[in-house]
Amino acid sequence: MTMKPQACEQRVASIIPRPVHIVTGQGVFHLTAETIVRSNSAVSKEARWLQSDLSARCRVAPTRSREDSAANQRPHISLELAPETPLPAAGYCLDITPTVIKITAKDAAGVFYGTRTLLQLLPTTTDFESAEIPAMTITDHPRFAWRGMMIDSARHFIEVDHIKSFLDWMAFHKLNNLHWHLSDDQGWRIEIKKYPKLTEVGAYRESTPPYGDRKGSDHTRYGAFYTQQQIQEVVRYAAERHITVLPEIDMPGHMAAATAAYPYLGNSDLPDYAPKVQNHWGIHPYTLAPTEAVFEFVDDIFTEVCALFPSTYIHMGGDEAPKTQWEASPRVQALMQAKGLKDGHEVQSYFVKRVEKILASKGRKLIGWDEIREGGLSPQASVMSWRGEAGGIASAQEGHDVVMCPQSHMYFDYYQAPAAQELAKGAEFQAFENFLPLQQVYQYDPVPAQLSPQEATHILGVQANLWSEFIKDFKKMQYQAFPRIAALAEVAWSPAADKDYANFLERLEGILAHYQLAQINCGPIYTPAPQDETPAKS
Incomplete structure (x- = not known):
């Protein structure tokens, strides 16, 4: 099918987190079943994942990934390590022309993130025999080394397959730390x-409070646990997507x-x-x-x-x-x-x-x-600062490394829209009482102004926390996490100077189409009326 020019332009715009630098090109690359995905051995795993993802998302089956000089004679996708590149760790260059898509980076993580950007440029329909990818050159790298999400399996158990799905979407948003609350x-x-x-x-x-009655009881025994084999399975699955799993034993x-x-x-x-x-x-x-x-x-x-966990922390x-x-x-x-x-x-x-x-x-x-x-x-010791920023600021000033996750901006178990509006849909929409709309997540800067440039180097990054008292199943987990995970990604990855909420919302339209294609149970995007007060910080 032929792509309308405005559709190409929309896909150029629909990248989250916002890349550091984009130069649009001329023409399109035609992705078909004849496309070869090639790489050297150092990033062969990343090539295999890209091939698999392209097949699943586009309903086309690119030729098996390989290193083959003959592939240079036909349109292909090339993944390469370039140790001499001036890009920082985890940075990448994605260069798309009508004849080749080339992703280069100094490390495998950077190559992988380049492939995630490529996936965001795909059409969000499945009724095509080929996909047209607009030509452009993207040079990109993360602002923070720690870009995380915390999930809570202690209050409500999360099935292994659902954790894997969540890891896939973390990777889609270039997040790289899964904090797993296990006790x-x-x-x-x-x-x-x-x-x-x-x-x-x-x-x-012995029992669990039902939705709508946090002091009540459903009179039903509840429980489950992960075997060590299942833990290893999750850790391995995450590592393949360049995600570190951080265990918490409280x-x-x-x-x-x-x-x-x-x-x-x-x-x-x-x-x-x-x-x-x-x-x-x-x-x-x-x-x-x-x-x-x-x-x-x-x-x-x-x-x-x-x-079981090879994480540094x-x-x-x-x-x-x-x-x-x-x-x-x-x-x-x-x-x-x-x-x-x-x-x-x-x-x-x-x-x-x-x-x-x-x-x-x-x-x-x-x-x-x-x-x-x-x-x-x-x-x-390093500190995760959740009760506001004070603990993180003091720790950084003392020379300790810090991950910022203040509840005012990074607690995804809070309501995305006003509580009354959500609860009108049913008791199953209950969340923690506080209100954290998408815009408030997006506006957060993990580096407090009180820190000197030297002290600011101790801010490892940012993380959102998803406590599960009111999350009994994976659909509710999705509802609380999406689309705020997209705002988190931009806070964690993109340059602070480039943040623009109106522009983010425009790009989010294309990302929402990816969510819809995958049948993600996405939460609301709350836009206050002009007379509404600014949401209070908790």
Whole structure:
């Protein structure tokens, strides 16, 4: 079918995240079943993925990828490493002419991201025998090294196939870190062979609050967990898409499921101590006890976790750890006296520093929520700043690396449109009370103005968090994540000086067509009326 010129122009515009530099060319490249995808061996995997994606999205089957000099005599797609290129790591050049599409980069990640841009240039229909790709040259590279999403399997379990689908869409948006929340008060989701009760007991709760009644009960037992084989499958699938999977085992708080499985891990010297897997959301009092037996448990846990996840960082949580049980525990009081710890915050700092040493012994780095600053931050720890930016700013000023994910702009479990408007559709549209429209996500800058240029180098990047209390299935997960994931991608990748929300919305039209083609359950794009107030920051 012949492409109308305006359709080509629309596809040039429909790239998210916005590339650093685009020069439009003349003519089109005709993608057909006769097209060859060729590469050298260093990026053969990227070539195979491109071939597979083109076949799936275009309903055409390009010739099997190969390195073949004869291919230069016919229209082809070429993927090449160019170590001498001045592009930064993960940057790429996508050069499209009527006879060849050439993607070059100094590393395989850059080549892969070039292929993701190419996919966004495809038509969003399936009724063609060939696709016409407009000629252009794109030179592009990411602003931040950390471009992440967090998913929560603890409150509601996410099937492996659904995680894989989500990874595909993260890759489509050039995101490269999946933070996987695997344990909490409401469920322990990762198999640990040395401690089988963590999943035999800790993976199951008696009931779950139904939509619309967060303090209620559905009176139905709920639970599931990932085997170590499934974990490895997800990690491998992500790595093929240049995504690092960051595991989170939340401690010392959010440990009701673990202490229900092994009560000695908690503050078992308290009267009427009876931990259980929690049936309701919120903050619960069950913390790990700072004993040597517990630190042996932590060491054992992270031995198995590190064997499954090759990530540089391991996330220990550290958030919302109530100090009440520690303050009432004779055992913890004795520890405080022996170690000169004056309050529960210093007990938490002592705990975090012990965990940091355990991870360092395994060649890994500790990262945690900004509460790990309480009582004094561990020397080499990195921080995820969620309670606003203050923890991230202070950490960067002290020389610690930081990932910004403030709830004011990066909590995708919040409503995308006003709560009343969403709940009018049904109780199943319940989300956390706060309101985070697409525009507010887009407007975020992960580098606070208070930081000097040197301090700003400690901002690793940005991440959005998708807590799952009100996300019971994958369709709801999509509804909360899309299209805000596109705004996140642009915040994380594109130059800050080039951000333009009106222009973003124009480009989003083409991306929404890709979502629609894939039957993504996309959430609303809320545009306030002129008299509406600016959404309050939470």
